[in-house]
Amino acid sequence: MWDQLWINARLATMREVAAPYGAVEDGALGVVGGRIVFAGARRDLPGEPGALAKEIHDARGRWITPGLIDCHTHLVFAGNRADEFDKRLNGTTYEQIAKQGGGILSTVRATRAATVDELIVQSLPRLQSLMAEGVTTVEIKSGYGLDLETECKMLRAAKRLAEQTGARIQRTFLGLHALTPEQTKDRRATVNFICGPLLNAVASEHLADAVDAFCEGIAFTPEETERFLIAARAAGFKLKLHADQLSDSGGAALAAKYGALSADHLEYANETGIAAMAEAGTVAVLLPGAFYALRETTLPPIEALRRHRVAIAIASDCNPGTSPARSLLVMLSMAATLFRLTPEEALAGVTRNAARALGLQTEIGTLELGKAAEFVVWPIDHPAELSYWIGGMTPDTIVRGGKPQ
Numbered sequence: 109m110w111d112q113l114w115i116n117a118r119l120a121t122m123r124e125v126a127a128p129y130g131a132v133e134d135g136a137l138g139v140v141g142g143r144i145v146f147a148g149a150r151r152d153l154p155g156e157p158g159a160l161a162k163e164i165h166d167a168r169g170r171w172i173t174p175g176l177i178d179c180h181t182h183l184v185f186a187g188n189r190a191d192e193f194d195k196r197l198n199g200t201t202y203e204q205i206a207k208q209g210g211g212i213l214s215t216v217r218a219t220r221a222a223t224v225d226e227l228i229v230q231s232l233p234r235l236q237s238l239m240a241e242g243v244t245t246v247e248i249k250s251g252y253g254l255d256l257e258t259e260c261k262m263l264r265a266a267k268r269l270a271e272q273t274g275a276r277i278q279r280t281f282l283g284l285h286a287l288t289p290e291q292t293k294d295r296r297a298t299v300n301f302i303c304g305p306l307l308n309a310v311a312s313e314h315l316a317d318a319v320d321a322f323c324e325g326i327a328f329t330p331e332e333t334e335r336f337l338i339a340a341r342a343a344g345f346k347l348k349l350h351a352d353q354l355s356d357s358g359g360a361a362l363a364a365k366y367g368a369l370s371a372d373h374l375e376y377a378n379e380t381g382i383a384a385m386a387e388a389g390t391v392a393v394l395l396p397g398a399f400y401a402l403r404e405t406t407l408p409p410i411e412a413l414r415r416h417r418v419a420i421a422i423a424s425d426c427n428p429g430t431s432p433a434r435s436l437l438v439m440l441s442m443a444a445t446l447f448r449l450t451p452e453e454a455l456a457g458v459t460r461n462a463a464r465a466l467g468l469q470t471e472i473g474t475l476e477l478g479k480a481a482e483f484v485v486w487p488i489d490h491p492a493e494l495s496y497w498i499g500g501m502t503p504d505t506i507v508r509g510g511k512p513q
């Protein structure tokens with residue numbers, strides 16, 4: 109006997125098949141022990157529902173999608189930068205704020221001063237906002253410590269958030285994010301410390317699944333980034349990269365060269381880098397929240413990504429500076445309206461392709477036999493409604509670990 113059987117559902121399986129959204133009308137979903145044991149047409153069930161499962165759930169014709177995946181967030185941090193937001197809108201420039209010690213470094217000071225419990229208390233509402241919209245998997249980066257103690261504290265906080273909420277959380281060590289004024293005095297020594305003792309501490313305590321770096325003119329050079337990626341790959345980490353966000357630094361090609369799971373932002377990526385990503389199977393993670401908040405005018409090269417058949421994912425980039433976003437559904441709306449993705453591309457961007465951007469495509473991202481039973485029942489008549497409405501969509505039911513929440 110199966111644990112649960114969902115019937116009268118319209119399944120947006122998000123599998124790469126001929127039907128848009130991998131849709132199955134009059135579908136059924138069977139669950140045993142938190143795994144999907146059937147996902148398909150009701151007529152193909154191996155028996156009568158009542159004889160198949162202990163619990164029958166009638167989806168009453170509503171759409172069911174895979175659990176949503178936010179594959180790029182910085183949601184663990186202390187304090188916020190609303191004051192800087194206010195100053196900027198009253199005429200102070202980013203540069204002036206940075207000179208006053210603002211920007212990332214003000215979040216670093218607050219995060220260093222916070223205990224792990226305080227970090228959890230402040231980060232929990234941001235995670236809960238995402239989860240309330242059907243997000244079942246969240247990637248969380250470090251990067252506001254810039255020292256061993258605080259980087260590890262952030263990653264421990266992320267682990268405790270997973271234990272506390274039941275969310276599936278992937279942790280990423282963002283080892284190259286920014287430098288304190290002290291560290292800029294000897295960049296080489298700082299990068300050596302990050303590529304050695306700090307990376308080894310994160311690896312030995314199994315505090316992260318992947319690493320990431322901010323390869324950008326205002327952050328780290330391609331050479332520094334490459335040294336970090338080589339060291340991280342040798343330590344067994346999966347690789348991700350903030351690439352070509354504000355300028356063409358060759359980040360897309362660098363990510364592809366080292367077989368990174370994803371290259372993220374990509375507003376200024378060139379065609380050579382995109383072709384290399386296609387060759388390497390590197391996913392393009394687009395971050396409309398940062399594009400919107402920075403009032404960026406250069407769109408990511410969507411047509412080139414389509415032409416080279418690079419998988420496109422969408423994420424919130426939830427962070428206190430360039431993307432204080434707490435809604436993945438609003439990101440879907442922005443991906444469609446600002447980046448002109450189709451609603452199906454946008455939904456694939458937070459399901460199938462987001463799973464690939466985390467290296468979890470065998471576990472989550474589509475409604476398929478053997479995958480984790482993480483899915484969402486929506487009060488919608490068409491899957492396009494998930495990017496049509498500008499936020500405010502509340503799921504009917506969210507299933508995590510096979511259990512309806």
Ligand code: DI6
Binds near residue numbers: 285353427428429
């Ligand atoms: N790119 C960004 O836009 C954020 N980090 C990064 O690598 C900025 C984070 C912040 O402003 O706090």
Ligand code: FE
Binds near residue numbers: 425
């Ligand atoms: Fe980011």
